[in-house]
Amino acid sequence: xxxxxxxxxVGGILIVGxxxxxxxxxxxxxxxxxxxxxxxxxxxxxxxxxxxxxxxxASRETASIRSKIVGRVTEVAVDDGQWVDTGDILLNLDSESxxxxxxxxxxxxxxxxxQTQTQLFSLRSDYMRAVDTAQRAEEAAKRTxxxxxxxxxxxxxxxxASDELERxxxxxxxxxxKANLAMGQSLNGNPGEDINIYLNxxxxxxxxxxxxxxxxxxxxxxxxxxxxxxHSGYVTYLTLNPGDNVxxxxxxxxxxxxxxxxxxxxxxxxxxxxxxxxxxxRITTDxxxxxxLKGRVRSISPVxxxxxxxxxxxxxxxxxxxxxxxxxxxxxxxxxxxxxTVPELVIPIDAFYSYGGSIWAYRLVDQDAGNEEDKxxxxxxxxxxxxxxxxxxxxxxxxxxxxxNLKKLQKVQIELGxxxxxxxxxxxxxxxxxxxxxxxxxxxxxxxxxxxDDGSSEDA
Numbered sequence: 001x002x003x004x005x006x007x008x009x010v011g012g013i014l015i016v017g018x019x020x021x022x023x024x025x026x027x028x029x030x031x032x033x034x035x036x037x038x039x040x041x042x043x044x045x046x047x048x049x050x051x052x053x054x055x056x057x058a059s060r061e062t063a064s065i066r067s068k069i070v071g072r073v074t075e076v077a078v079d080d081g082q083w084v085d086t087g088d089i090l091l092n093l094d095s096e097s098x099x100x101x102x103x104x105x106x107x108x109x110x111x112x113x114x115q116t117q118t119q120l121f122s123l124r125s126d127y128m129r130a131v132d133t134a135q136r137a138e139e140a141a142k143r144t145x146x147x148x149x150x151x152x153x154x155x156x157x158x159x160x161a162s163d164e165l166e167r168x169x170x171x172x173x174x175x176x177x178k179a180n181l182a183m184g185q186s187l188n189g190n191p192g193e194d195i196n197i198y199l200n201x202x203x204x205x206x207x208x209x210x211x212x213x214x215x216x217x218x219x220x221x222x223x224x225x226x227x228x229x230x231h232s233g234y235v236t237y238l239t240l241n242p243g244d245n246v247x248x249x250x251x252x253x254x255x256x257x258x259x260x261x262x263x264x265x266x267x268x269x270x271x272x273x274x275x276x277x278x279x280x281x282r283i284t285t286d287x288x289x290x291x292x293l294k295g296r297v298r299s300i301s302p303v304x305x306x307x308x309x310x311x312x313x314x315x316x317x318x319x320x321x322x323x324x325x326x327x328x329x330x331x332x333x334x335x336x337x338x339x340x341t342v343p344e345l346v347i348p349i350d351a352f353y354s355y356g357g358s359i360w361a362y363r364l365v366d367q368d369a370g371n372e373e374d375k376x377x378x379x380x381x382x383x384x385x386x387x388x389x390x391x392x393x394x395x396x397x398x399x400x401x402x403x404x405n406l407k408k409l410q411k412v413q414i415e416l417g418x419x420x421x422x423x424x425x426x427x428x429x430x431x432x433x434x435x436x437x438x439x440x441x442x443x444x445x446x447x448x449x450x451x452x453d454d455g456s457s458e459d460a
Contacts, residue, residue, distance in 0.1 A: 034406065035448065038455040039364055040351055042426060042434040044343040049420030051274055051336045053315065055265030057285070057326045059256035060318075061231060065090065067246045068224040069098070080238040084229040084255065091240065091252060095225035102218040109211040117202045123179045124198050127191055130168070130175035137161075137168035233257040236328065261319050261326045262298065265334045266312035269304045274338045276300075281317045285332040288324055295319040297336065344417070345426045351438040352414060352424070359414050361430065362437040362444055364407040364452055405453075409437065411446035 071093035078090050144161035147153040179191035183201035191197070202208060229235075238253035246252065263283055267275065275297055283293040301314040317334060319326070352361040414429030430436070437444065437452070444450075 034451055035444070036451045036453075037362075037409075037437045037444070038439055039435045039452050040348055040438045040454065042345055042347050042430045042432055042436055044432050045346050045423075046339045046343055047346055047418070047420055047423055047425055048337065048339040049274070049418075049423075051267060051271040051338055052333065053265035053267040053271075053312070053336075054331065054333050055263055057261050057319075057328055057330045057332055058264045059233070059258060059328050060260045060262050061233065061257040062328075063230050063233075063255045065227060065230075065252045065255060067093070067227070067248060067250045067252055069093065069221050070247055071095075071098075071225060071245070073240050073242050073244045073246060076238070076240060076242060078235050078238065080235055080253075082235050083233070084235055085232045086229055088229045089226060090229055090235065090238075091227040093225040093227070093246065095222055098218065098222040098225055102215070102222050105211070105215040105218040109208070109215045112207050112211040113202060116205045116208050117199075120179075120182055120198045120201055120205075123175070123182050124191070124195075127172075127175040127179045130172040134165075134168040134172040137165045141165040227252060229255050231255060231257070256328050258326065258328065261321060261328070263295065263317045263319060263332050263334050265315050265317070265332070266307050266310070267315050269311045269313060272300065272304070272313045272315075275315065275336050276338075279336050279338060282335045282337075283317070283319060283332055285326075285330055287327055287330045291324065293319055293322065293324070295334075345430060345432055346423045347426055347430070347436055348438050349419065349422050349424060350441075351436045352416070353441050359416055361412050361414050362441060362446075363410045363412050363430070364435040364437065364450075365410045367406055367408050367449065405451050406449055407435075407452050409444055409446060409448045409450060 073091055074094050075092040076090075077092065078084055078088070084090065141161045141164070144153060144158050148155070148158040176191060180186060180188075182205075183191060183198070184204065184206075185191065233255040234257070236254045236256050237251070240246070240252060263281070277297055277300065279297045281295045281297060283295055284291070285293075295317045297315060298318045299316045304311050304313045315334075347361070352359055354360075412429050415427040417425035417427045419425065435452070437450075
């Protein structure tokens with residue numbers, strides 16, 4: 001009996017203890033811990049970012065040496081990588097056929113010139129005879145007219161003299177027009193009797209000029225058998241040997257001056273509008289480990305082309321070589337630090353997040369501020385198909401509520417523009433001076449009460 005009473009007593013004590021502990025835990029669970037967050041201020045700033053592109057080194061003064069004729073290489077006068085001065089011989093092509101062609105052209109020119117000269121001189125003689133004949137006929141007609149009026153000759157004699165004068169005048173006109181036509185003058189002009197006029201006409205006649213142009217073309221082709229350096233520099237891409245055949249417009253080699261190099265890079269079409277002529281660039285290359293060269297943007301192509309899977313524009317930048325020897329064709333990486341000229345509203349990259357196809361941020365507002373769904377977010381879509389709770393069940397004590405440092409989170413939908421590595425431009429949804437929570441936003445909710453600081457105490 002005593003044993004039974006003892007068991008009832010122990011059981012009662014356990015039940016009472018459980019009730020007390022449960023009540024204690026329930027009281028403890030109702031005390032919600034206030035989260036602490038750090039904030040930043042949405043501010044108007046000039047956004048700085050780095051635009052980068054890859055490319056190669058190239059000589060600013062370079063020339064591709066191309067063959068202008070068809071021929072066979074008889075001599076290679078230089079080696080690949082050799083320095084040459086302006087006018088130095090690089091290669092020689094077989095010139096025999098071109099020498100023969102020049103001789104034929106010269107013979108044809110002299111033949112045409114003599115033939116033209118003979119023809120013009122013959123026309124000059126015809127013209128001078130026609131002038132003389134016309135003058136004699138005119139004098140005879142005047143004498144006959146005088147005799148006719150004095151009754152010394154008949155009407156028939158006077159008519160005959162007049163007809164002869166007209167015939168000689170017509171012959172003179174024909175001779176004059178032929179001479180003018182042959183000399184390329186107006187038909188109504190006066191060819192004259194000066195022999196120098198006819199000699200000049202020989203040189204300017206179409207037949208002689210065509211023959212002369214043929215001689216000049218043959219001379220150029222013969223000269224093109226000797227390939228010379230157009231400017232000083234290093235010979236590159238030379239692969240020809242004596243006996244090789246070349247065709248017109250074939251690249252024989254290149255002459256590059258390595259004293260003044262530039263970087264030729266491709267910049268994505270998204271970034272091309274951010275850079276300007278004269279922007280400073282930083283250049284690195286695997287051929288100079290640990291060295292960063294400086295330079296400036298020299299040219300920006302107005303044309304966007306497809307480069308691999310990207311669409312990019314060509315950009316050229318000058319290089320301050322600082323005594324370093326750069327190799328044409330070596331790869332390089334160029335970075336261009338750019339900034340906006342007009343201040344824009346920016347926030348840090350860790351002050352927003354993507355959810356449900358939209359971009360969101362948490363703004364700090366006073367404790368008694370409402371949830372402004374109509375400011376910055378779409379009330380119809382904000383709750384649609386989202387797992388994120390829209391309300392917060394948070395019991396805050398009167399003592400905590402009176403805390404002046406206690407703020408309320410207001411979830412705001414925002415629209416972003418371009419961004420750098422650590423900042424983003426806000427197009428819509430925030431105003432300058434808004435306090436925005438930054439850091440880990442995953443555990444936060446709209447309407448949540450928090451304490452906040454700007455992180456300056458931790459930095460201290």
